[in-house]
């Protein structure tokens with residue numbers, strides 16, 4: 001079984017999520033971790049995860065969505081969501097984004113730091129976002145002792161030294177579909193130890209793509225695994241085994257929920273789902 005470590009399924013309808021998870025299952029992707037981007041989307045993600053055995057959730061506010069300072073009420077709402085069910089297995093999606101037009105940096109730093117503290121307090125691994133901000137993200141993670149909970153650098157597209165810094169800090173490198181087309185990323189991935197890699201889709205609605213079939217979905221994690229197998233000259237079965245063992249290590253005691261719900265899926269399959 002493969003695990004999609006990071007997707008955004010909360011914008012989809014329940015019916016769509018059901019079909020997306022069926023297609024993932026058919027491709028060998030047995031568990032999907034959906035990340036929140038705001039308090040509301042985290043709540044929706046947690047609600048969906050309660051409905052589908054193969055779906056798990058993160059909670060968190062994305063740096064591109066920090067339009068107002070992170071306050072106590074946001075912290076309390078995220079905390080109560082995170083503790084409402086065993087299906088919340090990570091704190092995500094949080095981080096820094098220095099792209100032009102991104103929210104005020106002081107507000108981003110504060111939200112990132114406060115959410116790392118919350119994740120540590122809740123003992124939830126962190127799946128983080130970094131765009132044009134890698135050194136600062138690594139610095140803040142170190143200063144806030146995020147290595148105590150670990151996690152993954154999501155949608156990794158950076159260079160080898162950046163991967164090394166993240167790994168040395170106790171984080172996994174999460175690879176997605178860009179691995180299929182970016183030569184520099186293929187080179188970096190070929191040099192990474194398999195023991196440091198997890199896989200994801202970062203799936204979200206893509207209405208700008210004319211064909212619905214070409215939207216990225218959790219099922220595409222399989223194609224990333226196939227590419228990684230080719231780059232490491234290993235059988236794809238080994239990639240499946242190692243990356244899933246990595247997710248297990250990343251989640252620590254939170255993995256128990258994955259095991260429980262994924263095995264219950266086949267039992268309840270016939271009468272489950274909307």
Ligand SMILES: [Zn+2]
Nearest residue numbers: 006035093202
């Ligand atoms: Zn994402």
